[in-house]
Amino acid sequence: MTDPLIDLLSVLDLTDTHARTSEDVFLGQSQWSALGRVFGGQVLAQSVVAAQRTLPEERIIHSLHGYFLRPGNIELPITFSVDRIHDGRSFSTRRTQAYQSGLPILSMIASFQDFDDGLEHQVEMPTDLPQPEDLPTAAEVLAGIEHPIAKQWAMGRPFDMRHVPSPVFLAVDGPHVAHQAVWFTATGRLPDDPNLHRAALAYASDYSILEPIFRRHGVAWSTPGLKAASLDHAMWFHRFGRVDEWMLYVQESPNATGGRGLSHGRIFSREGVLLASVAQEGMVRVPRRD
Numbered sequence: 288m289t290d291p292l293i294d295l296l297s298v299l300d301l302t303d304t305h306a307r308t309s310e311d312v313f314l315g316q317s318q319w320s321a322l323g324r325v326f327g328g329q330v331l332a333q334s335v336v337a338a339q340r341t342l343p344e345e346r347i348i349h350s351l352h353g354y355f356l357r358p359g360n361i362e363l364p365i366t367f368s369v370d371r372i373h374d375g376r377s378f379s380t381r382r383t384q385a386y387q388s389g390l391p392i393l394s395m396i397a398s399f400q401d402f403d404d405g406l407e408h409q410v411e412m413p414t415d416l417p418q419p420e421d422l423p424t425a426a427e428v429l430a431g432i433e434h435p436i437a438k439q440w441a442m443g444r445p446f447d448m449r450h451v452p453s454p455v456f457l458a459v460d461g462p463h464v465a466h467q468a469v470w471f472t473a474t475g476r477l478p479d480d481p482n483l484h485r486a487a488l489a490y491a492s493d494y495s496i497l498e499p500i501f502r503r504h505g506v507a508w509s510t511p512g513l514k515a516a517s518l519d520h521a522m523w524f525h526r527f528g529r530v531d532e533w534m535l536y537v538q539e540s541p542n543a544t545g546g547r548g549l550s551h552g553r554i555f556s557r558e559g560v561l562l563a564s565v566a567q568e569g570m571v572r573v574p575r576r577d
Contacts (some may be wrong), residue, residue: 291445291481292475294318298329299486300423303377311369313337319443321435322445325359325392328493330385332486334395337367338381338480346379346399347524348387350483363387365395367470377401391545409525409561410553412535419470422449429456434467446491446530455498455507465503465540469495472577473531487530492522495571499540500548504573512574518547521566528554528562546572 301313315333317325331353339348359365371381378400385393425448429441440456451468453460471491477483497515500506506513528534538552552565 288474291318291443292473293542294478295329295445295487295490296477296483299483299490300429301333301336301340303340304366309370311337311341311371313367313369313541315365315367317359317363317365319556320361321443323361325365325467326443326493327355327393327520327559328490329366330355330359330393331493331520332422332490333365334367334383334385334393334426335397335486335489336482338383338395339399339486341369341381342399343373344482346401347482348397349400350523351352351395351397351489351522351526352503352519352521353393357387357390357516358383358516359387359392364441365392369385371570372396377403385408386543388396393416394406412555412559412561413468413537414559416451416468416535419449419472422451424449425454425456428454432542444494445474446494447474450495455501456507458507460504463505465499465541466537467495467499467502468538469536470533471492472533473535475531477529477531481527484527488524488528488534488554489522491530492536492554492563492565493517493520493567495536496538496550496565497540497571499538499550500543500569500571501541503540506571506573510573514572516570516571518568518570519536523564525564526560533557534562543571544556546570 301315304312366386368384372380383395426441429437445454449470535555540550548571549568554563
């Protein structure tokens with residue numbers, strides 16, 4: 288297995304096809320996955336990179352709204368087509384469509400803005416949580432389990448993720464509540480490019496956002512017959528933060544119904560600065576318990 292962080296940087300380095308069409312077209316590859324499917328956070332982050340390539344570096348992403356349309360195949364390249372919907376004095380809008388074999392797998396609209404001064408306030412970060420150094424790593428939790436998915440979660444991710452109060456990989460320990468928190472950081476140092484850090488933050492935001500739904504119902508990732516998939520993903524970037532420094536992802540699920548669950552998340556720097564807000568609805572299907 289190659290270094291997951293090097294892998295991430297590689298797949299985010301899209302190739303400009305220089306295709307002469309009405310849209311900007313880029314080509315990307317995928318990270319390996321034990322399930323053979325493209326990780327949703329990867330194609331979301333690549334779509335952000337593709338859209339950013341059509342803008343000056345100083346006009347930065349402040350929001351995105353994406354729909355996951357089909358599972359992606361890690362063996363196939365991904366084509367990213369960017370439509371320059373609007374360029375104003377302060378804001379730009381881009382639509383990115385990700386394709387495999389001519390079929391869309393993700394559709395995203397993102398908005399970008401020049402830096403501007405304005406009103407300032409934010410919610411406070413929870414202060415009664417353990418620090419990341421006091422929590423076990425995924426590798427420690429999953430030590431000795433030889434299943435390929437467990438090995439990928441333990442050693443194959445470019446982010447170190449530590450759950451509060453505990454992960455839901457194998458079981459749901461403690462009360463069945465619809466909230467949790469996750470400390471996370473990249474497993475190594477990233478280049479200083481701020482837009483790369485924003486794309487990587489979009490990548491990481493997709494990892495655990497559906498887990499409050501699982502925790503509320505006592506469902507672990509390893510539950511036989513569990514089917515879960517991201518349906519849509521919305522994200523607002525409030526302030527800049529480096530993803531190679533510890534961040535706290537506070538998550539809650541206000542609702543689950545009809546085979547779908549909704550989760551909200553807030554991402555803080557370790558110092559308590561609110562960096563981003565996230566919302567995602569996912570398909571969650573669990574076999575009936577007789």
